[in-house]
Amino acid sequence: MNSAILQDRLAQYQPRDKLEELRAVKEIAQEIALAGLCRAGLFEQASFQGGTCLRIVHRLSRFSEDLDFALHNADATFHWPCLFRELEEEFRSFGLHLEASDRSQANQAVKKAFLKEDSFGQVLKLNFPRLRSDPQKVLIKLEVDTNPPSHCTSQISYIDFPYPFSVTCHDLSSLFAGKCHALLCRGFVKGRDWFDFLWYVSRETV
Incomplete structure (x- = not known):
């Protein structure tokens, strides 16, 4: 079952406390989101960049919060909601409920969206008790630069969770x-x- 895949992935982190477990859950959600964005075709027009790219692709030894991208060619008409259906279906395939919302502003080159997931606690067996004051949702911010700097070089990299897939990312x-x-x-x-x-x-x- 897909939930067992998630449980095995969480166990690989060997979290020592609640904060490490929360970070591990968020990174699992980030990787599922990347897989969904791959299926939606984002990497045909944009490259993965930023700290989470370093963390997931190059194994930087710190957690990172957001998923950042840059278009290969400037395009002010880029629209996050065109990708939401594939993202929601990707999370649903693992028994997870995703809410996606567009927070872009017409006059800004960086287009933003937020992903909220509130069912990890029901799908995964977590080792550390949750309090009412603890975060109850996994929140991931997506940002894409629709007017990127020139002369960036991209490459194809491969991610093996939740299944093998490729991403285009800045070198x-x-x-x-x-x-x-x-x-x-x-x-x-x-x-x-x-x-x-x-x-x-x-x-x-x-």
Whole structure:
């Protein structure tokens, strides 16, 4: 059964506390979302980028919150809801209930959507008790840059959960360039930026 696949995946994380278990559940949801986006054809027109790309594709040793993408070619007409049906069906195939909502604004190049899932607690056997004050839903933000910078290079990478599928993603040099831009241009300091920067440097990324 598909629920057993999810349970086995959760066990692989070997979470030591409730926070690690919550993060593992969210990452499982992220991978299911990527599989659904693959089926919906997103990677024919966009590349995976950002911290979660580093985490899932390149095994960066920190969890990441959002799923970020950049179109291969500028297109202000990009519309997230065109992909929602495939996403909802992907989650439903694992016995999960997904709510998808478009939060894009017409005057912004970065189009946003949110995915909410509230049934993991019924499908999975969780090891750490949940309190009423704990998050009851898994929330994933999707962002796609519809007017991306030029000269980024993409490659095909493969993910093996929840089943083998391929994603188009920015290569390490392009990801590193994006991180340098964040470090130089972000108006405030994020510790994760420096963590990622040191990860790139340790691998002599250029």
